[in-house]
Amino acid sequence: MPELPEVEILVRHLRPLLVGKQVREVTVLRPKAVRPLSAPVFAEQLEGAEIAGVGRRAKYLCFELIGSRGSKPGRLLGHLGMTGRMSVQAAGEPYARHVSVVMGMGAEDWVFVDPRQFGGLTFDEQRLEGLGPEPLEDAFTEAVLRERLGSSQQAVKVRIMDQQVLAGLGNIYASEALHWAGIAPHRPTGSLKSVEIARLREGIRRVLETAIRTGASLALDFAGSGGGDGLFYYGRATEAPASAEERFRVYDRAGQPCGTCQEPIERSVLAGRSTYFCRRCQR
DNA sequence: CACCATGTTCCTTG
């Protein structure tokens, strides 16, 4: 469930459930999730800490920690990879399949589930170094985007998915933002005109904001126990079926008519990733 | 059985 909007919604969901709680007991069921630390070392670092805040940077969840006795403060970073989920359940409730890590907090357990195990938890602050700007912040102006894009000849879709260039966009919302902006995904970045960069900035922000707003209004299945795939409004993720008008405009819609011009949506591959676009609307 | 999948990193080739 992992692009900026999904992480942001998850952060908002977890914050009131975790802030102020003390981590009593940490259980690592899949050691890979806490690499390169060993499970005991990881658990020891976390146990006793109080969670003072939950935030987000790019696609990372940031758990601000206060050491139990004023010591070892710091921050736990979580990444969902491709299939990671996090939820809070009653202590004693049986774990779902593919549970990687559990933090016992007294009456509740915080659970990290990750079938493909591409995600993980770390205390390594270096993971945040060099990340591009947050696209939803006011500071993300057209000038900033232009500077970040630079004069690269890389396809613009590949470029905006680079987390060092811009934080938070993944394969779905990159396609969506480019469709909104009317820009073909394979365009060399350096060929974009000023107007197009302005539109791209707008598209990125609108697409992300809309996704967050939509996700915030749905009954979401954070634990993934409903059999959904975890992407909130991708597929039939929750018991609340995503309405047709809330589905993506291009992503995973090859062959279907473009919502604005009826031309069939096309699929191509860029940097090994499926890319969807409308040949007529996007130049 | 085949192919695809929201992400990231490393390696090779041109």
Added chain:
DNA sequence: CCAAGGAACATGGT
């Protein structure tokens, strides 16, 4: 140095 392609990671869905 840059850009592109492929593979790897591990599991599930169609």
